[in-house]
Structures are given as C-alpha cells and as structure tokens.
Amino acid sequence: xxxxxxxxxxxxxxxxxxxxxxxxxxxxxxxxxxxxxxxxxxxxxxxxxxxxxxxxxxxxxxxxxxxxxxxxxxxxxxxxxxxxxxxxxxxxxxxxxxxxxxxxxxxxxxxxxxxxxxxxxxxxxxxxxxxxxxxxxxxxxxxxxxxxxxxxxxxxxxxxxxxxxxxxxxxxxxxxxxxxxxxxxxxxxxxxxxxxxxxxxxxxxxxxxxxxxxxxxxxxxxx
Numbered sequence: 001x002x003x004x005x006x007x008x009x010x011x012x013x014x015x016x017x018x019x020x021x022x023x024x025x026x027x028x029x030x031x032x033x034x035x036x037x038x039x040x041x042x043x044x045x046x047x048x049x050x051x052x053x054x055x056x057x058x059x060x061x062x063x064x065x066x067x068x069x070x071x072x073x074x075x076x077x078x079x080x081x082x083x084x085x086x087x088x089x090x091x092x093x094x095x096x097x098x099x100x101x102x103x104x105x106x107x108x109x110x111x112x113x114x115x116x117x118x119x120x121x122x123x124x125x126x127x128x129x130x131x132x133x134x135x136x137x138x139x140x141x142x143x144x145x146x147x148x149x150x151x152x153x154x155x156x157x158x159x160x161x162x163x164x165x166x167x168x169x170x171x172x173x174x175x176x177x178x179x180x181x182x183x184x185x186x187x188x189x190x191x192x193x194x195x196x197x198x199x200x201x202x203x204x205x206x207x208x209x210x211x212x213x214x215x216x217x218x219x220x221x222x223x
Contacts, residue, residue: 006114007072008039008105009063013046013082026078029107033076042072056181067102074114076105085177161209165191169206170213179203179210 010030014023027043034041046059060083066072075097077083083106084090094113097104103114161169165186172182183201194205 006037006039006074008034008041008074008076009066009072010034010041010043010076010078011046011060011063011083012043012078013057015082021079021082026082029078030076033105033107039074039076041076064096067097068100070101072102074103074105074112076107079108080106085172161192161194161205166209166213169209173206173210179206182206 010027012023012026012030023045027045030041030043033039044059044063046057063072063075067075075083075093080090083104084093093104097113103112105112105114169182169186172185173179180203183203183206186206187201191201193201194208198205
C-alpha cells in the first residue's frame with residue numbers, strides 16, 4: 001500500500017527588508033524539505049505590499065481557506081518571521097490550525113505541529129515570547145515607579161494607551177511592521193486611543209508610543 005504524500009502549501013513572503021530571507025532562498029529551502037519528506041508541495045508567494053497583517057495578506061488568506069476546506073494538509077514556511085510578525089499572530093495561526101485539523105511547519109525552528117513534539121515546541125516558543133513581553137512591561141512599570149518615588153519625576157506626558165498596549169506597539173514596530181499598519185490594527189482591536197480628542201488611531205500616535213516605550217526602557221535599564 002502506497003502512502004499518499006502530504007499536501008503542503010509553502011508560503012513565501014517577499015519583503016522590503018534587505019536583512020530578510022529572499023523569496024528565492026525561501027522557495028529553495030521549502031523544495032529541499034519537500035524532497036526530503038516526500039511532500040506534494042505547492043508554493044504560494046506574497047508581495048510585501050500586502051503583508052502588513054495576517055488579515056491583510058490575500059495570498060495567505062487564500063492558502064488558509066484551502067487548508068480549512070481540506071484541500072491541503074499543512075502550511076510550511078522557511079522561517080517563522082515570513083509567516084508571523086508578532087507572537088499574537090503566531091498563536092492565532094496555531095489555534096486556527098488546531099481547530100481546523102491542519103499542521104504548521106517552520107523549517108528554521110525544526111517545528112512540525114503534525115507531531116506531538118513539534119506542537120509542544122511551537123506552543124513553548126509562543127508562550128515564552130509572550131512571557132518575555134510581559135516581563136519587560138512589568139520591569140518597565142517597576143522602573144517608572146522607582147523613578148517617581150525617588151525623584152518625583154514622571155516619564156513624559158500621560159497617555160491614555162495602556163502600558164501593555166504600548167509595549168506591544170513597540171514590539172510590532174520592531175518587527176518592521178509600518179506605523180500605519182499598526183495604527184489600523186489598534187483601531188480594529190478597539191485599543192484605547194491616545195487622547196479623548198482622537199477620532200481614530202494615526203501613524204503619529206504609533207510613533208509617539210514607540211518613542212515613549214524606548215525612553216522608558218532606557219531610563220529603567222530595560223531592553
């Protein structure tokens with residue numbers, strides 16, 4: 001009896017970041033993996049202009065629709081940063097794959113969630129990244145409290161944005177996500193706007209939040 005090869009969608013994302021893995025390298029690594037594991041591989045390539053958020057990537061959305069409909073068994077990427085720009089995005093993909101019954105393969109991590117060990121590694125990575133972000137936010141708040149207690153000074157102007165949200169904005173910006181895309185994400189998620197007078201999120205609010213977080217981290221010796 002011949003085992004039917006696993007149907008894998010290889011997702012390749014083109015980026016304007018010169019330090020990112022090139023589409024050619026991504027595709028080559030996916031094809032090498034397909035040869036090694038006997039996959040029936042189909043490569044889907046996304047242009048950077050459409051890659052601001054998970055929901056804003058039409059090629060990825062189409063691939064996930066095929067996976068949800070059972071037309072493929074797994075989604076594979078050469079590197080995790082080609083799929084997810086944030087811990088939350090990666091966790092969303094993992095949750096969706098588990099609910100719908102398909103697998104996620106990240107070649108750079110050696111993760112294949114079709115196996116118990118692969119799923120464990122993926123869950124641990126997502127949890128650790130989330131924990132690190134919360135620890136940094138906590139240490140920053142503690143540092144700010146110490147500065148206020150010892151000097152009576154406040155770090156910058158008060159902001160209506162929750163500290164955790166500002167820390168997330170800082171992390172997203174650090175992945176290369178544009179300020180405009182982050183602003184739209186904050187608006188879509190209903191995150192508190194910077195001031196009561198703000199009618200909507202703007203890229204300038206994001207940049208201001210990034211500056212505030214950077215200043216806090218420097219002052220508190222974090223990061």
